[in-house]
Amino acid sequence: MKTVLVRYFAVLREQRGLGEERVETAAATAADLYAQLARAHRLTVPAARMRVAINDEFGVWSAELRDGDQLAFIPPVAGG
């Protein structure tokens, strides 16, 4: 098991009901972690429509999670 910090923004923050949380997980990759969280908390944004950020940089869904990583899932953006 490892512990990661997950941050939620916009629609995901509202669906989860909080902005960030520490998650203890056996998930191997960022994609596995999102699948787990989406199931547990009924998050509706498909991973295919999002990017993932790891430690405040864009990353890849297949990235292997390490203890202490900070993750954020990026729903479609709408600045401007």
Next chain:
Amino acid sequence: MDFRFSTDVIDPAALVLGLGDTRAGACVTFEGRVRATNEGREVQALEYEAFVALAEKEGERILGEAREKFRVLEALCIHRTGRLALGDLAVWVGVTAAHRGAAFEACRYVIDQVKERVPIWKKEHYADGATEWINGAAPPPAGGPR
């Protein structure tokens, strides 16, 4: 930081003073404002939320790209967060260059890329009380290595 967020009203007159440069023959600015309708619905207010740490990095990358692609002297971009009223400035871009062509192109490049890539989200509040997170730009293909 040439790309930054503001929780307060954007003042274009003050920002443009920061672009003074006697080498510049052109200064192009863009103001993105809160519009009263979107896709047929009557909008009353907007909320912007950003993943600031990553958004600042991505915003700086975009300004860097604009400086590389076009013959730009200065490029700045300020984006609001928080709750905005109709007519408020949501985003401001300012670019200077020796000639107008580069300034127009670079300004257009910056606002287009910001809308497409920077982790900022917009929630619309409608006249009928409903709210909605706007499904904006689909993500570019999977990012680079971590």
